[in-house]
Amino acid sequence: MKRSFNSNNFLFVVLIIFFIQILAIFISATANAHKVSAYAYREGDKVIGECYFVDGSPCKNSVVEIYDSKGKKILQTTTDEKGKFNFKTQETGELKIVIPAGEGHRAEYRIEAVERLAKKEIKKQIKKQTPQINRDEIKQIIDEAMDAKLQGIRNEILDLRKQMDKINIRDIIGGVGYIFGVWGLIMLIKRRKNAS
Amino acid sequence: MHISEGVLSAPVLLAGAVLSLSGLAIGLRKIRNEDIPKVAVLSSAFFVASLIHIPVGPTSAHLVLNGLVGMLLGWSAFPAIFVGLALQAVLFQFGGLTTLGVNTFSMAMPGVLSYYIFRKMIHKGENTAFIGGFLGGALAILLGTIFISIALIETEKSFVGVAATLLTMHLPIAFIEGIITGFVLIYLKKVKPEALG
Numbered sequence: 001m002k003r004s005f006n007s008n009n010f011l012f013v014v015l016i017i018f019f020i021q022i023l024a025i026f027i028s029a030t031a032n033a034h035k036v037s038a039y040a041y042r043e044g045d046k047v048i049g050e051c052y053f054v055d056g057s058p059c060k061n062s063v064v065e066i067y068d069s070k071g072k073k074i075l076q077t078t079t080d081e082k083g084k085f086n087f088k089t090q091e092t093g094e095l096k097i098v099i100p101a102g103e104g105h106r107a108e109y110r111i112e113a114v115e116r117l118a119k120k121e122i123k124k125q126i127k128k129q130t131p132q133i134n135r136d137e138i139k140q141i142i143d144e145a146m147d148a149k150l151q152g153i154r155n156e157i158l159d160l161r162k163q164m165d166k167i168n169i170r171d172i173i174g175g176v177g178y179i180f181g182v183w184g185l186i187m188l189i190k191r192r193k194n195a196s
Numbered sequence: 197m198h199i200s201e202g203v204l205s206a207p208v209l210l211a212g213a214v215l216s217l218s219g220l221a222i223g224l225r226k227i228r229n230e231d232i233p234k235v236a237v238l239s240s241a242f243f244v245a246s247l248i249h250i251p252v253g254p255t256s257a258h259l260v261l262n263g264l265v266g267m268l269l270g271w272s273a274f275p276a277i278f279v280g281l282a283l284q285a286v287l288f289q290f291g292g293l294t295t296l297g298v299n300t301f302s303m304a305m306p307g308v309l310s311y312y313i314f315r316k317m318i319h320k321g322e323n324t325a326f327i328g329g330f331l332g333g334a335l336a337i338l339l340g341t342i343f344i345s346i347a348l349i350e351t352e353k354s355f356v357g358v359a360a361t362l363l364t365m366h367l368p369i370a371f372i373e374g375i376i377t378g379f380v381l382i383y384l385k386k387v388k389p390e391a392l393g
Contacts, residue, residue: 035200035288035289035290036200098202100203105200105203106200106201106202106203107200108202165289167247167288171287171288172244172247174287175240175243175244175283175284175287176240176243176244178283179236179239179240179243179279179280179283180236180240182236182239182279183232183233183235183236183239183279184236186224186227186232186275187229187232190227190229190232191229194229
């Protein structure tokens with residue numbers, strides 16, 4: 001090696017990187033990606049969730065495993081055609097949802113513990129007792145109203161999460177920058193060693 | 197071909213880490229200072245390649261370029277691919293930091309093998325060089341799927357099942373990468389023959 005790194009080589013390097021990046025930006029926007037993500041929330045004793053790939057396409061007919069806070073598997077279900085899943089549970093502790101998407105892919109999501117589950121049976125019991133509205137009934141009504149109102153926000157959160165999972169150009173360019181930085185450092189260290 | 201976090205057991209992760217560390221040690225020792233810009237370029241090419249998805253049938257797989265990286269760098273493919281994978285894990289959550297060892301080994305080792313098997317062909321005529329590049333690029337992908345399947349032996353039910361799915365998924369990728377590797381090699385042969393080392 002006579003030449004080390006002249007301007008001609010540099011141009012060549014820059015061209016290659018540009019070419020690859022442009023290709024990446026165009027192609028990755030249309031196709032499926034491999035990273036799988038999951039999102040879920042509680043609604044009373046129900047847990048509703050969705051599983052999707054980086055580009056937002058659904059993760060169809062995938063197994064969903066639910067573990068309790070001690071790591072014991074308590075339930076298993078599958079996602080539907082839209083990547084959605086739901087199940088009922090009386091478990092109030094932290095829930096861990098795992099989606100093993102096969103071939104080494106896996107998504108994980110944790111749902112926080114709740115103090116108590118909103119009970120759906122309360123209504124009937126109360127009606128038999130008194131016509132008066134008691135605390136539980138009020139809570140029941142509020143819960144239902146809140147669920148309806150929160151639905152929109154939940155969908156928006158899901159959309160935001162999907163967008164966050166998408167790969168953006170900043171990350172790509174930043175990553176290439178980091179790589180050059182790392183190799184620059186290695187070069188520096190090697191040169192120091194050779195000099196001493 | 198990235199194995200996610202939490203799929204593999206500790207012994208498999210450890211084995212992958214040890215194998216990758218030895219590869220890294222050999223690779224770093226073999227790099228000459230003047231080769232480092234080349235390593236950096238291939239490292240970033242590998243980093244970006246995983247974002248290029250090629251839809252085939254119901255699923256899609258992404259480019260890996262481990263054959264190209266291996267054939268141009270030899271053992272230095274280990275550090276190059278390691279850096280690429282580490283950044284993919286951090287920035288895109290592709291794979292994971294704990295599976296870095298397993299992923300590095302199963303991507304870099306096939307590249308190194310391609311390098312040793314086909315490097316003589318690269319230095320012959322243009323046609324032979326292209327065929328060498330094609331075979332090297334394709335072999336690296338196919339071997340990569342086999343290494344990944346071996347790592348997944350414990351997790352998945354049958355080794356043959358996973359290997360078969362991964363192989364069929366990656367056959368088109370192997371073909372495409374073979375062509376890419378072949379063309380890049382003959383292009384470099386014309387423009388910058390010293391890059392082929």
